[in-house]
Amino acid sequence: SQQGEEDPQALSIQEGENATMNCSYKTSINNLQWYRQNSGRGLVHLILIRSNEREKHSGRLRVTLDTSKKSSSLLITASRAADTASYFCATGITGANSKLTFGKGITLSVRP
Amino acid sequence: KAGVTQTPRYLIKTRGQQVTLSCSPISGHRSVSWYQQTPGQGLQFLFEYFSETQRNKGNFPGRFSGRQFSNSRSEMNVSTLELGDSALYLCASSLTAKNEKLFFGSGTQLSVL
Numbered sequence: 001s002q003q004g005e006e007d008p009q010a011l012s013i014q015e016g017e018n019a020t021m022n023c024s025y026k027t028s029i030n031n032l033q034w035y036r037q038n039s040g041r042g043l044v045h046l047i048l049i050r051s052n053e054r055e056k057h058s059g060r061l062r063v064t065l066d067t068s069k070k071s072s073s074l075l076i077t078a079s080r081a082a083d084t085a086s087y088f089c090a091t092g093i094t095g096a097n098s099k100l101t102f103g104k105g106i107t108l109s110v111r112p
Numbered sequence: 113k114a115g116v117t118q119t120p121r122y123l124i125k126t127r128g129q130q131v132t133l134s135c136s137p138i139s140g141h142r143s144v145s146w147y148q149q150t151p152g153q154g155l156q157f158l159f160e161y162f163s164e165t166q167r168n169k170g171n172f173p174g175r176f177s178g179r180q181f182s183n184s185r186s187e188m189n190v191s192t193l194e195l196g197d198s199a200l201y202l203c204a205s206s207l208t209a210k211n212e213k214l215f216f217g218s219g220t221q222l223s224v225l
Contacts, residue, residue, distance in 0.1 A: 031212060033212075033213070040221070041219070042116070042204075042216030042217050042218045042219055043155075043202070043214070043216045044216070045214060045215070048212060048213060088154075088155065092210075092211055092212065094210045098160075098167070098168070098209055098210055098211050099157065099160075099168055100145070100157070100211040100214065101157065102154060102155040103154065105154060
């Protein structure tokens, strides 16, 4: 399966610290995306990195992709209590059989 | 621009009944995908529609079906409900069929008693 697997499953940090979340997958992909979900709500798209890119930034977010290791990491710098949420990586295949497959998510708690 | 709208927000049904969930995508978005989210299985892909055609289907029994209308609105139907169908059902829309950036609704929380 190409489903991404996030690591760790849960992360608790102090406000102001950095949070690093990892995602590994098994098959070739065209892109990898990260989403955030606040409790019981829909997911919000954070960032997309394509298979030919190695690093991307968006505000306090930094995502890396290593296609040789089939892994990605999401770094949230200077975390805030409002960053408390579940974070999901999703592996994307484009083309005729395009599909987006989500991992089971990481629960991030940021303590004030 | 209005976001993705899912109705109803909550549903309580009993085993054996059927249910229809509705999703209105963001204006201009032609692709609609459906996901089932449970604590144990995470997000499981149900199906994807683009311009009224089902492009892809997940590994769910035939009790789960869907359709998309000419205005891109979509419905999914679950017949003969089982206890295990209790879940948060999420709809997502995107501009193209590439699944490169999905916009999610708040979901329909279905409880089967």
